[in-house]
Structures are given as structure tokens and as C-alpha cells.
Amino acid sequence: MQLTDVSSWLVWILPLVSSVFVPLIAKFSAKARNYFVILIGAVTAFLAFTLIPAVASGAEGFINLTAPWIPGGITAGVFIDPLSVLFACLVSFFGLIIVIYSQGYMKGEANLTRYYFFMLLFIGSMIGLVISDNFLQMFIFWEMVGLCSYALISFWSNRPESVKSGNKVFLMTRIGDILLLAAIGILYASLGTFSFRETITLLPTLPTSTITTVAFLLFGGAIAKSAQLPLHTWLYSAMEAPTSVSALLHAATMVKAGIYLVARFILIAGPLVATLPLWLPSVAWVGVLTAFLGATMALYTTDIKGVLAYSTVSQLGFMMAALGSVSLAAAASLGWFASLFHMVSHAFFEGLGFLLAGGIIHALGTRDMRLMGGLRKAMPITFALAVIMIITTSGLPPFAAFFSKGLVIESLMETGTLLQVILLFAATALTFAYSLRFMKLTFLGNPSEHLKKLHVHEAPKIMLVPAGILAALCIVWGFIQPALGSFLHLEAETSLLGAFFNIETAVFAAILVPTALLIYATYFKNFSVMNAIRSDKNPVSKLLKHGYFFDDFYEKVTAKAVMVFSGGVQFVEDIGFEAFPQKFANGIVRLAGGVHKYLDTATDQFLNVVAGRTLGGASKVRTLDTLADKLLDLLAGKTLRSASKAAKATKAPRNSLQHYLAAAIIGFIMLVVLIIISIGV
């Protein structure tokens, strides 16, 4: 027990803390950094596996350790039960595998420090997400996982497509985050607690309408994170990430967070979950439709990682469908167990698929399957592993997915409708078909023109060993089912041997044969009928090639709607808020112009007229003045003449000066008089 107390905390704190040390250690040497990351991955995996015995023997079902976090009754804690331990072990084990694989796959890339930092951060936050004991802590890790996904998808930040895809993935998963936050908010508002343990006891006190709302909002979060219809398109875009990242985040672990959330909610709500109106059927229907449509889309994509991405979407649909078939208390029902069982086996075979695809991309430098073909001779080990992967994916006995997929369908046969079962069977047939197509396009046939130019080599050993481990697990995992059943406290009857002989297997075998024939006719013999069906003129193939136009819809309609809305608001702004002050100002300017034109000019002209008149009057006065002057001159001349005649006097002084003097003296006198008057003497 002591070990569990420590390791349940360390298992997520250790990778989180040591992720910060990655850049520090990278300062010393790149090699030390790589070894450090592998060491932390190994220790984390070890810590996760030490949790198993305590849970397997624990009679009470779960261990809940808490520590004070936020004052006001909110605690941080770990919640150790079979579900969380199963996820924690899977995540840490896969993290270790991928970190080792990255040593080969990412060799020679720039910015590897950033890559390993986010890898460790992701491992830590993903384990933290599944091991948290309350919704708040879980939500924080949920967001951190999304951040790591965004950062790792955009790892090649000099490629515009990577950056664009990263943004798209971040925004699309954001929709689910908001729904999840709303669900958590409603829960906290009505219960006053975030803790799982208290929620289990308090939830039945709530009215059904509240629980249903919460359940649907949580399911919305799961839809976005687990790439279910209609938000599945982000997973295809996420394939811009390095393949190792796709294997870890977008096949094995992060996309399972939605499955975890729904499985956890079913555990928390217990038998209550069956009473919620429409909830379980909608979970099942979304899962079934996703499984079917994802498989059809995988049949048409030419991207080698695209096949695996749509395959993941489809398999996640299987898990969701199984969760939707829960009818009894969670731990006892077959669907809940089948979902988790399939979750782990899917992690193995899809992870293996991504690791092999990574090796192929590494060798060929392209992701287009039309440029491949005939790799069987060049990459024999990869080919052998791929055969195992394909057989497991398509669910052939006796590999892992045969048992898990069988259980999924069996659980739906018990509670689901006939149409759901038929769609799931169709999805398994399609799975087989796209697996065969993948095999044919990549490994069989003749090498393409592109390949003849290259010298194709086998993937390095450090990439093959992790893939080999996963392949071995693909083979073995199916037989662990009874042990896993008792670990997860499954009470329903399952038997390994029975899986071979029940009705589900018979139907499955019966539909595999025609599917195989169809694929054989299409890709191996090139029948003209099949080629006609596959041609671009056929509306169905066009529909599939565009992924049911989901992305086009989002881009054309949603993005356009936002742009139109923005344009509308801007239009209002242009005429309302920005143009109005401008028009107002313009009006004032025009008013001022008018005032200037009419009033000012009028005044000016009035003044001009007055001035002109004054000038005219003045000039008249002046002529009068000159006339008077001349008269005076005449008079003075005569006087002078008479005076000179009389006294021969000198020149007479200028008369104007006398005038000025006279005026000055008169003025001065008047001033003095005025002063005297005003003083009042």
C-alpha cells in the first residue's frame, strides 16, 4: 500500500516536472537529453504498473487520496480504480514505446528539445487526466493534453500546412472543451463539489433533467476529443504531425480521452445512466454511424496515414457504440468492458500501424500510397509486421481485435437495434476491405515509378523493435481477456472458446468472403465494373473522396457564416459608428464653408462697401481740401505778394504744418478739458 500511495502521485507528477528539465539537460548534450527522456518514460511506466496489484486485490473498488489545493473545499487528488489504472498503464507504456521509437524516427530533426518537452508533458498530463479524482483537475489536464496535441501537430512549424492543421485541430477540439466546461460548471453549481467520490453519492439527488443536460454536455466533450461524428475531421488533419506523434496522441492515447470520459461518467452515474432519456441510444448511434462512415472514408483516401486516421475514427466509433449499449450497472455490463477491451487492442494495432507507416514514410519521403507498391521485397520485416497489423485490424481470429470486436458486436446484439448491428457488421467488413487495400497499394504489386528512383531500405532497428513489441502484444492481447475481465470486475459471462463459435463469428465469417472477393476484383484483377464504380463520375465515390463534405461544409458554411457576420458587423460599424462621426464632421465643415461663403463674404463686402464709400468720401473731402488749399494759396499768395511788396518778407511757412499744429493744439486743449471734466475739478 505504501508504494501505491507514492506511485499514484509520482506517476503523473514525475513526467510533468521532468519535462521542464528537458531543455536544461539539452544544454549539456543532445544524447543526455535523449537518454533522460527514455529513463523518465521507463520510470513512469514502472510506476504505473506498480498500481496494478493494489487495485486488483482492492475489495472496495477504488482508492482515493487527496491533498488540499484551493482553499474553500477544493482538493487535488488521485482516484485509483481499475479504469484509471488501465488507462495509466496504457499511456505510460505507449509513451515509453514512442519515446524509444522517436530516437530513430526523429533522428536529425531540428528542435528536438521542444519535441521531447511536449512528449513528456503530454505523457504526464494524459496520466494526470485519467488519474484525477475531480472534474476540475481533470479539465485542466484535458486542456493541457489539447495544448500538447496542438504543439506537436505544428511541430514542423516552417510548413504552412502543419501550422494550419494545428490551428484547425485546436479550434475543433475547443468546441468539446467548452461543452465539457459547461457540464462541469452545471455539476458544481448544483452539487457544490468537483470530486468524483462525492458526485457518486450526491448525483442521485439531482433532478433527471439536470443529469441529462450534464450527460449530454459531457458526451459533447467526448465527441470532439474522440473524433466522433460530426467533429471527426480534425483527426485527418492531425496527420500533419510527425508519425510518432500520430501514433501516441492520435491513435493510442489522447483520442481515448473521450472514451475515458464517457466510461467514467457511466461509472459515476451507475444504474442511473439507464434512466436518462435518449442518452445511451444517442451514444450508441453516434458510435455506430462513426464506425460505419469512418470505415467508408478509409476506403478512398490515398494518404497512407489517412487510412490509419479514418480507421482510428471508425474504431473509436466501435468503442463509443459499445459504451452506448450499457444497460446494467457499469462494471457488470458487457458493453462497458468490451469498449475498454477494444480500446486497448485498438491502441496496439493502430499504434503498430502508425509505427510501420512511419518507417515507410521515413524510407520513401512521401505519404501518397499511389507512389508506393511492391515494398514487400525492400522492407521484409515491415511487411511481416504489417501482415500482423492488417489481420488484427480486420478482426481475424485469433488476434486481439477478433475478441474485442466480437465483444463489441455481442454487447450491441443484446441491447441495440437490428440496424445498429447491421451497420457494425458492415463496418467490420469495410475494415477488412480497407486493410486489404492498404496492403495491396503499399506492399504488393509492382514498384511504382517513384520507387524505382529510390534505393529503399529497411527501417532502422530502433524503430522496428517497438513495432515488434506491439505486434507481439497484438497476438497475445486477445487471450488476456479473462484476466482483464476480472481486473475490471466484469460480471457478465464471457469465454474465450465461445468467441469462436457464437453467431457473431459466423456472420462475420460469412460477410468476409464477399468483401475479400470484391477487393480482389478491384485491386488485384482491375475489373472494369469495379473501376467504373470507383471512377470520379460516380457520385458515391465523389462523396467519399471528399469525406462526406464535412470539411467543405465547415469551411464553406461555417467559416463563410463567420465572415459574413463579421462583414455585417463591419458594415454596421462603417455606416454607423465610423461614418457617423465623419458625416457629422463633414456637415460641420460644410456649415463652416457656408458660413464663410455667405456670412463672412457678406460682412467683408459690407466692410468693403463702407470702406469704399469712406474712401470716396475722403477723396471728395480731399478735393475740397485741395480746392480750399489752392484758394488759401491764392489768398496767401496775394497776401504774400502784397506783404513782400510791402515788407519784402521771407518765404511763408507751409500752411499744412500750421493746420497740424492748430489741430494738435485744439486736440490737446480738448483733452485737457476732458480730463478736467472727468476729474471733476
Add this chain to the structure above:
Amino acid sequence: MDFVILSMVMLAIGIYGLLTQRHLLKVFVSIELVATAATLNFVMLASSASIGVGESFLILAFSTDTCVSAVILALLVIASRKYGTTDISKIVSPEPEDEEEENTEADA
């Protein structure tokens, strides 16, 4: 209650700015408005519920907000230098490489 209304108004103005403005700095200011509105909302609700965490949360939120603003401003400077414009609509897709990708996917 007044503060909730105030924060709603700030949020509305921020979103309005995000929708209409095309200048990098104006968009940044709008983002800041939204962030501040959220912070204000949190803090006021915390203080109305008389939980002491609100005040400490304020300091935490402000310091993180400042760091984020510093990073955003640095990014804006780099972006405006690299693209030689401060108009957001011109920065969105400057690379011509996308078209080549589509061409290879188109021929089936």
C-alpha cells in the same frame, strides 16, 4: 451585479473589436479586453461569494495576463516585420505552397 454587467459590456466590446478590426494592435487590444472581462467576472463573483481566493486569483491572473501580453506583443512585432504590414487579413495566407498540394491530391 454592476460588475457583472460591466464585464459583459467589456466582453461584448472585445468580441466586437475582434470581429471588425483588421489592425494587429487593435485585435490585440480586443483580446486583452476579453481577457480582462473574464478576470473581472471571476474576481467579482469570488468576492461576492466571500471566498478569499478571489484576491489571490486576481494577482495570479494579472501576472499571467501580463506575461501573455508581452509574448503577444513580441509576436506582433515579429509578424509585422516579417510581412511588412499590420493588416491581419493580409497576413493569413501568404504562402503559395498550398496550391501545389491540392494539385497532387486532385489527380486520382
